[in-house]
Amino acid sequence: MQPINIVVLVDSIAALSKGTLSDNVHLTDDHSLSQGKGTAMLRTVCCPGQWLRWKVLAVDVQSPAVIAGIDFLPWDDVPEASGVDPDIDRYVMPRWRAWTGLVPCDTPPGRYRYRLALQMGSGGQSVIFINSPSIDVLG
Amino acid sequence: MARAARSAETAAKPAPKPMPAPKPGSVRQATNVMALVDVVGALGSGTLARSLFLFDNNRGAGSTGHGTGSLSTVAQQDDVVVWTTMALECEAFARLQLVEIDSAYAEYVALDAGAFSETPEVYWLATILKPLPVDGVPYRLSYRLGSADVPYRAVVESRLVPPPVAVAPPIPAQPDEPALDPSQEDAK
Amino acid sequence: MGQQLGIVVLIDIPAAVESNSLAGNIWLVDNGGWDGSTGEGSPDLVCAIDVTDAQLDPGNAVLNWIPIGIGTIPINIPQTFFLYDDDRRALAQRPLPALHQGIFPVRIRNLVGDEVNIKHPGHLLKEAPRADPQMLLSAQGFVDPGTARFKRTGESRVAQPGDQDLVYYPDPAILRIHGEALDAGVIYPAQYGSPEMFSRGLYWSASVNPNLLGLYRYTIEIALYYSRRDADGRVVDDWVILSHDAWIKISTGAPRNGFPAVTLDLVSNDAGAQGA
Numbered sequence: 001m002q003p004i005n006i007v008v009l010v011d012s013i014a015a016l017s018k019g020t021l022s023d024n025v026h027l028t029d030d031h032s033l034s035q036g037k038g039t040a041m042l043r044t045v046c047c048p049g050q051w052l053r054w055k056v057l058a059v060d061v062q063s064p065a066v067i068a069g070i071d072f073l074p075w076d077d078v079p080e081a082s083g084v085d086p087d088i089d090r091y092v093m094p095r096w097r098a099w100t101g102l103v104p105c106d107t108p109p110g111r112y113r114y115r116l117a118l119q120m121g122s123g124g125q126s127v128i129f130i131n132s133p134s135i136d137v138l139g
Numbered sequence: 140m141a142r143a144a145r146s147a148e149t150a151a152k153p154a155p156k157p158m159p160a161p162k163p164g165s166v167r168q169a170t171n172v173m174a175l176v177d178v179v180g181a182l183g184s185g186t187l188a189r190s191l192f193l194f195d196n197n198r199g200a201g202s203t204g205h206g207t208g209s210l211s212t213v214a215q216q217d218d219v220v221v222w223t224t225m226a227l228e229c230e231a232f233a234r235l236q237l238v239e240i241d242s243a244y245a246e247y248v249a250l251d252a253g254a255f256s257e258t259p260e261v262y263w264l265a266t267i268l269k270p271l272p273v274d275g276v277p278y279r280l281s282y283r284l285g286s287a288d289v290p291y292r293a294v295v296e297s298r299l300v301p302p303p304v305a306v307a308p309p310i311p312a313q314p315d316e317p318a319l320d321p322s323q324e325d326a327k
Numbered sequence: 328m329g330q331q332l333g334i335v336v337l338i339d340i341p342a343a344v345e346s347n348s349l350a351g352n353i354w355l356v357d358n359g360g361w362d363g364s365t366g367e368g369s370p371d372l373v374c375a376i377d378v379t380d381a382q383l384d385p386g387n388a389v390l391n392w393i394p395i396g397i398g399t400i401p402i403n404i405p406q407t408f409f410l411y412d413d414d415r416r417a418l419a420q421r422p423l424p425a426l427h428q429g430i431f432p433v434r435i436r437n438l439v440g441d442e443v444n445i446k447h448p449g450h451l452l453k454e455a456p457r458a459d460p461q462m463l464l465s466a467q468g469f470v471d472p473g474t475a476r477f478k479r480t481g482e483s484r485v486a487q488p489g490d491q492d493l494v495y496y497p498d499p500a501i502l503r504i505h506g507e508a509l510d511a512g513v514i515y516p517a518q519y520g521s522p523e524m525f526s527r528g529l530y531w532s533a534s535v536n537p538n539l540l541g542l543y544r545y546t547i548e549i550a551l552y553y554s555r556r557d558a559d560g561r562v563v564d565d566w567v568i569l570s571h572d573a574w575i576k577i578s579t580g581a582p583r584n585g586f587p588a589v590t591l592d593l594v595s596n597d598a599g600a601q602g603a
Binding site: 171173189194258 | 335340342345361395402404
């Protein structure tokens with residue numbers, strides 16, 4: 001199976017100005033069946049046992065953007081939200097992280113949302129999260 | 140990218156004619172206070188502390204604090220001080236919103252603001268009306284950054300100050316000492 | 328490719344020209360403060376470049392140098408700002424009027440087929456923009472400069488009573504980057520042309536070799552331009568070339584996968600071949 005590449009495109013300055021990633025982040029991937037490409041509500045279609053690879057790009061060439069964390073939400077009814085991440089100390093050197101994950105082979109089919117946190121610069125308001133993107137695991 | 144040597148002539152008159160011997164006079168000066176704003180740093184930390192760098196082109200006359208958030212710019216009567224802005228990141232937006240001077244100092248400076256013609260670049264301009272007080276005129280800068288809704292205000296104030304006093308006053312002779320020879324006095 | 332690093336080089340041109348040295352008259356700021364650069368706002372800038380992600384994400388770090396003279400026109404202002412009034416009108420006009428009298432009709436068509444009335448072109452400015460004499464930084468056309476301020480007394484050799492000292496200093500230009508960092512093969516600078524309408528469209532950029540770690544020095548040679556009046560009262564342009572040293576520091580960290588249960592051999596980028 002081919003690995004799936006997921007690209008996160010972020011307008012760092014707009015995100016930092018407004019304190020939210022809604023309307024400022026656009027995700028897309030290279031699987032033909034994925035829904036919501038180019039929006040924050042990307043649903044990446046994948047299979048158990050497949051590799052997923054996240055990468056972030058900032059729209060402005062001189063603005064920083066690094067993925068601070070990707071955490072799959074334990075249940076599905078968490079309201080969709082985006083804002084400044086209050087607890088940034090738990091992200092240790094996000095600069096040094098690669099985000100390549102394997103969908104476990106025993107994953108039941110379904111939609112799994114994840115909380116994507118991006119760090120743009122440094123400071124108390126530099127990490128912003130959004131929890132609307134998801135992966136769609138096929139049976 | 141070296142330019143051609145002194146043959147480049149920029150005078151408006153086609154035929155140069157010798158100017159009359161000029162009279163030296165005191166020079167009124169336009170001083171530029173340039174602010175370099177780290178927009179991402181300010182937005183990420185929520186403050187302009189450590190993200191505002193101020194510079195002016197009057198260090199020769201005694202301005203201090205270049206490269207920090209608090210600048211003391213030397214200005215004299217009839218001088219003009221012009222504030223301009225540059226964002227550190229080439230695609231970031233930063234605009235000087237306000238130069239905040241307390242009304243107690245209204246007699247010293249006349250403030251004006253405008254934009255370079257046909258551009259959205261904003262400048263603020265202060266004309267110095269009379270010699271500045273010894274402690275200077277403090278001011279605070281506020282900026283609109285990125286698409287943030289609220290302006291960001293500098294955390295420390297900067298000042299317009301009078302020129303530093305150059306010559307130390309002569310030391311008076313003590314009663315039991317001979318009077319000092321003028322050449323032995325401290326001079327700056 | 329990650330964030331490009333921009334290094335702004337600020338120079339107090341009158342003071343540097345007068346003392347023939349950049350010491351004390353130059354400051355550097357970069358946008359890598361969040362990543363560990365030190366010396367921001369001082370002459371001793373150390374650009375920190377973390378190349379950990381060069382292993383994960385092919386593409387070299389890029390440095391850009393932007394020289395700025397304090398007191399020059401802000402760089403966001405386009406170069407058309409500097410035109411004389413009649414040059415500005417000429418730009419606003421459409422094609423050149425025909426030189427032949429009476430053979431061609433007064434109304435002609437331009438290249439795209441629009442009718443143009445040569446005698447009364449519709450695109451002229453209705454009134455000439457007025458230059459504000461107070462606002463010396465808004466020079467409409469090349470305002471005739473006074474003498475460069477070479478004397479600390481502040482006296483000008485050519486002064487009209489009541490005038491401000493109108494001295495024009497264009498933005499400085501970086502001529503060359505050399506030094507230890509280049510000799511060691513750490514950075515590869517080159518001068519590029521840009522459609523940006525400042526610095527005459529030229530800027531210096533360098534890519535960074537991520538395989539050499541350490542602290543390296545480089546030297547920038549900068550030309551400072553100024554205008555002055557000579558003994559006959561003519562305005563002449565002159566320049567002086569000064570140099571300044573700065574540093575870059577290249578370091579790498581410990582690459583890890585963000586998903587803790589996965590161990591990944593990051594030397595090879597081929598994730599599909601690895602196992603958990």
